[in-house]
Amino acid sequence: MTQPPSSPPPERGLFVAFEGGDGAGKSTQVRLLVTALTAAGRSVVVTRQPGGTELGSQIRDLLLHGGEVSPRAEALLFAADKAQHVDHLIRPALDRGEDVVTDRYTDSSIAYQGAGRDLGPDEIHRLLDWAVGGLFPDLTIVLDVPAEVGRQRRGSVHDRLEREHDEFHDRVRRHFLDLAAAAPARYLVVDGTQPPARLHTEIVTRLHGIPALAGLREASG
Numbered sequence: 001m002t003q004p005p006s007s008p009p010p011e012r013g014l015f016v017a018f019e020g021g022d023g024a025g026k027s028t029q030v031r032l033l034v035t036a037l038t039a040a041g042r043s044v045v046v047t048r049q050p051g052g053t054e055l056g057s058q059i060r061d062l063l064l065h066g067g068e069v070s071p072r073a074e075a076l077l078f079a080a081d082k083a084q085h086v087d088h089l090i091r092p093a094l095d096r097g098e099d100v101v102t103d104r105y106t107d108s109s110i111a112y113q114g115a116g117r118d119l120g121p122d123e124i125h126r127l128l129d130w131a132v133g134g135l136f137p138d139l140t141i142v143l144d145v146p147a148e149v150g151r152q153r154r155g156s157v158h159d160r161l162e163r164e165h166d167e168f169h170d171r172v173r174r175h176f177l178d179l180a181a182a183a184p185a186r187y188l189v190v191d192g193t194q195p196p197a198r199l200h201t202e203i204v205t206r207l208h209g210i211p212a213l214a215g216l217r218e219a220s221g
């Protein structure tokens with residue numbers, strides 16, 4: 001049985017993160033959810049990690065399109081992006097009462113660096129907890145797709161992480177599912193191989209569990 005997501009504290013905006021493997025279809029679902037929230041009269045800040053700030057965009061280039069980066073350096077650079085992002089964009093927006101929808105957040109580091117790179121999910125979790133000052137999403141939506149489906153959808157364009165072999169992406173996928181299974185009230189896992197409109201319906205239905213969003217309607221298209 002699904003559980004309602006935890007409601008944000010009164011006065012604070014809703015914080016939703018999308019997570020999942022590469023090629024899972026997160027950007028489409030981010031766009032549809034932002035459209036639905038905005039149509040419901042809510043003020044929404046949409047962002048992505050790495051990126052979302054000027055420093056974050058530079059870190060993104062270094063991490064995804066630069067040269068060799070050691071696993072620990074990689075974890076620290078992703079953590080630095082998140083620290084900047086939370087201090088300069090996410091926490092101020094939530095404190096103003098705006099909703100924040102982010103394409104990836106801390107679970108990406110726990111799954112990719114912790115499980116994929118084998119640095120240890122618990123250690124990465126502690127690093128991230130410090131980096132984001134204990135700010136975690138009200139709801140994390142995991143778009144689950146098998147590694148080979150993600151690879152087919154990405155075609156021939158691959159960044160530094162996407163170039164990793166399927167076993168790496170399988171470890172990442174399994175870890176996202178483990179994180180969700182350990183805290184079902186804070187997660188929704190959807191089958192990313194389903195049509196985008198059906199996934200959007202599942203997501204909106206889950207958000208109806210938050211009293212302020214009981215009347216949320218689906219975005220069209």
Ligand code: TMP
Binds near residue numbers: 107
């Ligand atoms: P994307 O924004 O296009 O999904 O690409 C970001 C890539 O970076 C993706 O392969 C996942 C990876 N990543 C990490 O390894 N750790 C992180 O903390 C984040 C945010 C992304």
